[in-house]
Amino acid sequence: MNFTFLGTGTSQGVPVIACNCDVCISLDQRDRRLRTSGLVQYDDATILIDAGPDLRQQMLIHNVHHLDAVLLTHEHNDHLIGLDDLRPFIFNRSERTLSIYGLPRVLDEIRTRFAYAFEDHPYPGAPRFDLRPIAYDQMFDIKGHEIVPIKVMHGSLDIAGFVFPELTYITDCKYLEDEVIEKIKGMEVLVLNALHREEHHSHLNLVQAQQLANQLEASKTYLTHISHLMGRAQDCEIELKDHIEMAYDGLKL
Ligand SMILES: [Zn+2]
Numbered sequence: 144m145n146f147t148f149l150g151t152g153t154s155q156g157v158p159v160i161a162c163n164c165d166v167c168i169s170l171d172q173r174d175r176r177l178r179t180s181g182l183v184q185y186d187d188a189t190i191l192i193d194a195g196p197d198l199r200q201q202m203l204i205h206n207v208h209h210l211d212a213v214l215l216t217h218e219h220n221d222h223l224i225g226l227d228d229l230r231p232f233i234f235n236r237s238e239r240t241l242s243i244y245g246l247p248r249v250l251d252e253i254r255t256r257f258a259y260a261f262e263d264h265p266y267p268g269a270p271r272f273d274l275r276p277i278a279y280d281q282m283f284d285i286k287g288h289e290i291v292p293i294k295v296m297h298g299s300l301d302i303a304g305f306v307f308p309e310l311t312y313i314t315d316c317k318y319l320e321d322e323v324i325e326k327i328k329g330m331e332v333l334v335l336n337a338l339h340r341e342e343h344h345s346h347l348n349l350v351q352a353q354q355l356a357n358q359l360e361a362s363k364t365y366l367t368h369i370s371h372l373m374g375r376a377q378d379c380e381i382e383l384k385d386h387i388e389m390a391y392d393g394l395k396l
């Protein structure tokens with residue numbers, strides 16, 4: 144499996160519009176963060192995790208020509224508002240539709256926010272989504288590649304994380320319930336969110352993310368969903384232990 148960080152920024156992205164802080168004016172490419180998203184590539188399957196507002200740019204930058212499925216962690220706009228930009232992939236497929244996996248609540252939100260895609264006679268050029276409900280701890284597969292959704296607490300909202308045999312993907316987490324920690328711990332590669340350094344009601348901060356990564360006994364952890372308030376990538380790197388790294392856009396595992 145290859146994994147690419149398509150975006151590692153929080154909901155506003157980095158740089159933030161009209162911000163002149165050190166991070167937002169930095170020329171270091173690692174300080175330029177599109178909205179959080181990841182691409183999983185197997186020899187025979189390409190899977191997108193989340194479809195935020197930067198989806199079009201991300202597909203162009205990484206020269207993605209084909210998708211087999213999209214997995215959605217939750218319904219916040221920075222994770223699904225780019226679904227309409229999947230149209231070129233949808234039109235290129237013989238099925239003229241694309242499988243979108245998410246919690247039933249998230250799929251309902253898609254039907255509401257993209258209602259034009261679900262009309263009986265949609266206008267030509269509207270996307271077609273094949274919505275596929277997932278449930279926590281219920282394994283599903285895409286072309287035989289197994290994925291287990293896990294329950295992640297995003298403040299008071301429960302959202303999906305995805306456990307692949309090779310990698311566990313968790314974003315927008317504030318905490319995990321003990322039984323989830325017990326179930327998944329000991330992974331080789333963990334992707335985990337860390338927003339900034341202060342307390343936040345629905346996201347882990349840098350210290351909390353490191354604590355959770357250690358609790359999960361991950362051999363290697365990459366931090367994502369990062370705010371400009373975190374500081375410059377080069378400064379953060381110095382603070383982190385060897386087995387925990389800041390991810391950056393374009394990083395491939
Ligand atoms: Zn988010």
Ligand SMILES: [Zn+2]
Nearest residue numbers: 162164167371
């Ligand atoms: Zn800034």
Ligand SMILES: [Zn+2]
Nearest residue numbers: 217219297315
């Ligand atoms: Zn969110």
